[in-house]
Each structure stands twice: as structure tokens, then as C-alpha cells.
Amino acid sequence: MKAPSAPQSKQITTLLRKVFGIEALRDGQRNVIDSVLAGHDTLAVMPTGSGKSLCYQLPARLLQGLTVVVSPLISLMKDQAEKLEEAGIASAAQINSSLSRADELAALEGIESAAHDIVFCTPERLITPDFLALLKDSDIALVVIDEAHCISQWGHDFRPAYLEIGAALEALGRPQVLALTATATDDVIKDIRTQLGRPRMAVVNTGIYRPNLHYRVKQVTNPSEKTAQVLELVRSTEGVGIIYAATVKAAEEMHAQLKDAGESVAIYHGKLRAGERVENQNLFMSGERRVMVATNAFGMGIDKPDTRFVIHLQVPANLEAYYQESGRAGRDGHDAECTLLYYHADKRLQQFFLVKHYPQAEELRAVYEAARQAVASNERAAFTEADLKPRLEHISASQLKICLKMLKDGKLLKRSRKLDYSLAKTEPKAAQYEEMARVYADKHERDREGLEQMVGYAQSGYCRWKLLLDYFGDAAPGFEQCCKCDNCLSPPAIQLSSFDQPIELATAADIDTDIDTATEPGVPPIATTALPELAPAPLVAAASAMALPRTAGTA
Structure with missing residues (x-):
């Protein structure tokens, strides 16, 4: 350079x-x-x-x-x-x-x-x-x-x-x-x-390692024990903190329980009115409220350097999401606690989130046919996304964007510098739609594997930072263990790798579907995962003897 x-x-x-x-x-x-x-x-x-x-x-x-x-x-x-x-x-x-x-x-x-x-x-x-x-x-x-x-x-x-x-x-x-x-x-x-x-x-x-963040996982056996643990953590930890919940319902319940216990607490999720979100955020940012209970709608771009703790009530979808959210603690460089409360039944919630609708071959074909019709009715070669929406009311705006991008990448559509579209000269074949849709079928499987790794982290006896560093392929020269996480401070006597344990798929009947994914108007997030494969961990005698197998393709 x-x-x-x-x-x-x-x-x-x-x-x-x-x-x-x-x-x-x-x-x-x-x-x-x-x-x-x-x-x-x-x-x-x-x-x-x-x-x-x-x-x-x-x-x-x-x-x-x-x-x-x-x-x-x-x-x-x-x-x-x-x-x-x-x-x-x-x-x-x-x-x-x-x-x-x-x-x-x-x-x-x-x-x-x-x-x-x-x-x-x-x-x-x-x-x-x-x-x-x-x-x-x-x-x-x-x-x-x-x-x-x-x-x-x-x-x-x-x-x-x-x-x-x-x-x-x-x-x-x-x-x-x-x-x-x-x-x-x-x-x-x-x-x-x-x-x-x-x-x-x-x-x-520059690497992901932040030695001031102390990671730990607390295993809980039922929802009541989880609530008690949160209250104990909030009362025993000085300074301000964020509690992340996977659903609106879980956030509202925890907010109510902490408020009833006399804690200084605010709430933030995408289903609140915009004015309420701004007011509650300001209460937390100004220090008028010590604890923010929130869904993942809160956090990106939030600059509260003195945040001393982040608690997760449920496992996130993958280690990337967990690192991003837990990393909102300790931005001032001082010590901060990042705690995941792991209740084995919670993984079914994320499994439900994984049952998302990805573009199928028939949808890609429908979008292409709508484009053909738009060109014919417009009597001009170019068309826009807006021209297609009335013809594709069954496809959401975000899904339409994805389909158009896939058709462009598949060389069935062209895009000009004016950002309008036109049909490519290539006539589509049925196999092309299937091939393009297969990319998202593969991604769905990677999402499932990403959740398994997240659960593996929660059940692991390895140094928490070592797990994160290896996931992201961060070599961190000379790093062996952080000496600050729960597993380093209290090594488990024996630990079976969770990567050997299959995840059962949840059904809609098992899950509270009051899910919050809102951030700002017009920006619908679709959670996905980047996943290097992780080899199953062996039985180990103590954390001091543990060395996490490196992820595929990492240094």
C-alpha cells in the first residue's frame, strides 16, 4: 500500500x-x-x-x-x-x-x-x-x-x-x-x-478481539430461573446495560418484570410507535433509564460507550449476530460483561425463524414473465420495479428486489445506468430458474448450520474468545485463552461437544410468532448467515487443554 x-x-x-x-x-x-x-x-x-x-x-x-x-x-x-x-x-x-x-x-x-x-x-x-x-x-x-x-x-x-x-x-x-x-x-x-x-x-x-469484554454463558432450566438470573445480573452489575430478547413478547414481559421489581428500565422494539421508540431511546442514552430491554431493532449505530453489560435472553441466530450485539458493551475500553442465558428450549425459536420464504423457481419465472408483459404493454424495451409491482401482488417488495437481482445475475435481465431494466436476448430455460433458486436452498442449510454453531458456543467448555476468533478466522498471534471468560475462570470437568447433537425442527405451534424485525421504515432485514464449517469438538478433560479446531479456510 x-x-x-x-x-x-x-x-x-x-x-x-x-x-x-x-x-x-x-x-x-x-x-x-x-x-x-x-x-x-x-x-x-x-x-x-x-x-x-x-x-x-x-x-x-x-x-x-x-x-x-x-x-x-x-x-x-x-x-x-x-x-x-x-x-x-x-x-x-x-x-x-x-x-x-x-x-x-x-x-x-x-x-x-x-x-x-x-x-x-x-x-x-x-x-x-x-x-x-x-x-x-x-x-x-x-x-x-x-x-x-x-x-x-x-x-x-x-x-x-x-x-x-x-x-x-x-x-x-x-x-x-x-x-x-x-x-x-x-x-x-x-x-x-x-x-x-x-x-x-x-x-x-484489524481483528475482532476486545479484551475488555468478558463473555459467559449461564445455563437455566426454566423461564422462572431465567427471570431470576436477569434480576440478579442487573442488580449485581454496576452501570448501564442492554437486555436483548428474540421477540416482542419476550421483551415486553421482561420489561414488565424488571419494572415491577423497581428497576430503572426502558423498552425498545419495532412495534412501538416511532415517537415512543425515540423517547425511550433518549431516556436510555441520557442516563435517565439504566437498562434497555430490546429486540434486535435496537443497537445498530447506537453509541453508548459506557454500557457495562449486555444480556441475551435467548440464543441469537448465529455467532455473527451475537458478536455484533454483545459488542455494544464496553465501547469506552473499560471492562464489560456479555452474558448469554441458555435455555435449551429457546433454540426452537430460532429454528422457527429459519423457516423463511426464499425465492423459488416458480417465483423467478413469474417475475420474468411479468417483465415480458411490462415490456409488451409499455411498447418500450425498458421497465422499472414499479412497472412490475401491480402484476406481482403476491410477491413482497423485498422479495421482488431479490428476484430481479437474481435474474440480472443469471443474465436474463440487463440494467442500465438509469437503473431501469430490459430483457436480455437469452431465452430462459426451465433449468435456469431451478439453478438460481438452488443458491437460496443452500443458504437455508447454512443458516441451520449457523444456528448449530451458536448452540455449540452456548454449550461449549472452550475459551469463549477462542471460539469467536476461530469462527471469524482471526488468527490473533499468540492468543491461547482470554483468562477472563467463564470457561477460563472455572473450567468444566468434562464437556461433550454440542456439534454432535442434532437440532430438531420447531413447528409454528411451538413458537410465539410475535417477531420483531423492524429497524427503520423501508429497510426490511432478512437474517442470513456466513458459515465456515466447524469440525466437531472432541471430549475434553479441562478448559486448559482445549484448543478449538480451526474453521475451514481460516488461517
Whole structure:
């Protein structure tokens, strides 16, 4: 990687001290910033709390032109834009659905007149023709994609809206890209490069290890014991914390129990009114409430550095989701506790979540036929997603995006720089639809295996950090054990690997279906998994003798 010139290094040092109030960059930040300033497309994989935002804020001051930041969360971009303006770091604008018409017009006029250094937008807004046309007329220096794991269909938080970003980059003339995420397995990194059309994208991976996070798992035998454990943990741990529940119902029940016990507690989930969510979030962020009970709708982009504990009431779908959510503790670098309450019956809940509807061959065929009809009725070769929706009322908007992307990747559709579609000259064959649908059948199986690994983590006697490091393929030179997790501090006498134990599939009758998957309007998440295969662990005598088999394809 080309090192910055001496004058540029001096500029960076001056900016850090005078504008950002920072004496020196961390190693990971330095590597990312150097890569960006050298003109490379870059993917930065950096743990929560490592200062990812500085990796685009500082270059934005040095690059000639506009920096466009694509973020899935309106609350995050609002917070970032306001902080940049207040600190005098940059002139920032945000474009999203929360703005009044007057504020939106003012922001758009500011972009048109080149009055801003940084513009924040959602992926949905990025791909609208009018906004793309406005950006095309701007001098774009850098496009930043925050939460880049949302791009990957193999990631734990795949969002269909992100599928459009690659096409938008093409429409903008392929500007330089910086993608940011806290976690990415080898499969996810490969997919991010593919989806963005950047096969040579430089990767700066600073590793996931955060020694201030102390992981532990508490086995419980029934729901009452779980409630008692939560109350004990909340009362015995100082500082503020987050309790994650897998469903709205579980979150509401736990919130009520803690409130009845006299604890200072707030609640957050996607089925609350927008005003309630904002109010409850503010109560927690300001310190007026000590504990936030929430579903996975809460957390991405939340910056509460003094969070001292994160408790999970149920196992998440996979280790990626667990690392992301537990990693919201201890962002200030001080010690924090990450506790998973494991009740064996809870895995059936995640099994129910796995029974999702993926695109089938007949749906792909229906979308292609609707496209054919749209072309015939429009009397023009091009069509848009909006042209197809009235003909495909049985297919959701997010599912339609996925189908269109699959048909494009299968070379049955073409897409122009205006982001409209047209039929390719190739006539589809029935076998092609089946082949394309098979990708998602494979992914479903990987999701199941990902859950088995999560359950394996919960039942394991290995060092918790060793399990996480090996899952993500993080070599962490010299690392043997963290000496801080439950298994390191109290090694189990004997432990049977859970990877040898099959998972039984749940039925709808077993599961509370009051599921919360909301984040921000218009961004429906579809949970998926990146999964390196993990060899079954042997019987072991003590944690000190344990060394987790490396995942396939890792260092």
C-alpha cells in the first residue's frame, strides 16, 4: 500500500489535533485512511468502538469533492451530521424520509450548489432516479457504505435495499468506495466485493478481539430461573446495560418484570410507535433509564460507550449476530460483561425463524414473465420495479428486489445506468430458474448450520474468545485463552461437544410468532448467515487443554 507523502502526513496530524482533537490515529484507522487517500477501493473490518467514522471524516477534509455516506439508519445519520456540524468538522447534509419537505429541499439545494462536504443518505434514497441525477452532477470523491455486511446475502443482517448499491455506483461512474463493517467472514468479504463490482477491493481487517469484554454463558432450566438470573445480573452489575430478547413478547414481559421489581428500565422494539421508540431511546442514552430491554431493532449505530453489560435472553441466530450485539458493551475500553442465558428450549425459536420464504423457481419465472408483459404493454424495451409491482401482488417488495437481482445475475435481465431494466436476448430455460433458486436452498442449510454453531458456543467448555476468533478466522498471534471468560475462570470437568447433537425442527405451534424485525421504515432485514464449517469438538478433560479446531479456510 502506498504510504502518504510527507506533506499529506503533516496535514493529517494537523487535522487530527486542531479539528478532531485527537493526538494520534490507532493502527487500524491509519491503515484505512492511508488506503483511501492512496485512491484504493477499501473494505474496513473493524470492531465496534474502534473509530470507523473517523476513517471517512478525515479523508473528507482532504479529498477534493463530495463524500456520500450510505447508512441504513436514519437516527445514526442524524446524529453524525449534527455532530460534524456542531464540531465544525464538515458541512454535512442528510437526505431521508424523516425530513420535512422544506428541510429536504434545502438539503438538495445545498448539494446542487456544492455547499456540503458530506451527504448522508439511505440506500433507498441513493437509488432514486432524481437523487442519482443530482449526485451525477456533483463532483463525488468517495462513496462510504456503512454497515457493509448488509450487502451480503451470506451475512447475518442482509437487507435487500443494499442489493441496489452496486448498480447505483455504476450509474455514478464508479467512484471510489470505502465500505465499513464490524464483522465479516471470508464468505461475506468475497460477496461484498462481488456485489459492489470491486473484485480487487483492498481489505483492512484489524481483528475482532476486545479484551475488555468478558463473555459467559449461564445455563437455566426454566423461564422462572431465567427471570431470576436477569434480576440478579442487573442488580449485581454496576452501570448501564442492554437486555436483548428474540421477540416482542419476550421483551415486553421482561420489561414488565424488571419494572415491577423497581428497576430503572426502558423498552425498545419495532412495534412501538416511532415517537415512543425515540423517547425511550433518549431516556436510555441520557442516563435517565439504566437498562434497555430490546429486540434486535435496537443497537445498530447506537453509541453508548459506557454500557457495562449486555444480556441475551435467548440464543441469537448465529455467532455473527451475537458478536455484533454483545459488542455494544464496553465501547469506552473499560471492562464489560456479555452474558448469554441458555435455555435449551429457546433454540426452537430460532429454528422457527429459519423457516423463511426464499425465492423459488416458480417465483423467478413469474417475475420474468411479468417483465415480458411490462415490456409488451409499455411498447418500450425498458421497465422499472414499479412497472412490475401491480402484476406481482403476491410477491413482497423485498422479495421482488431479490428476484430481479437474481435474474440480472443469471443474465436474463440487463440494467442500465438509469437503473431501469430490459430483457436480455437469452431465452430462459426451465433449468435456469431451478439453478438460481438452488443458491437460496443452500443458504437455508447454512443458516441451520449457523444456528448449530451458536448452540455449540452456548454449550461449549472452550475459551469463549477462542471460539469467536476461530469462527471469524482471526488468527490473533499468540492468543491461547482470554483468562477472563467463564470457561477460563472455572473450567468444566468434562464437556461433550454440542456439534454432535442434532437440532430438531420447531413447528409454528411451538413458537410465539410475535417477531420483531423492524429497524427503520423501508429497510426490511432478512437474517442470513456466513458459515465456515466447524469440525466437531472432541471430549475434553479441562478448559486448559482445549484448543478449538480451526474453521475451514481460516488461517
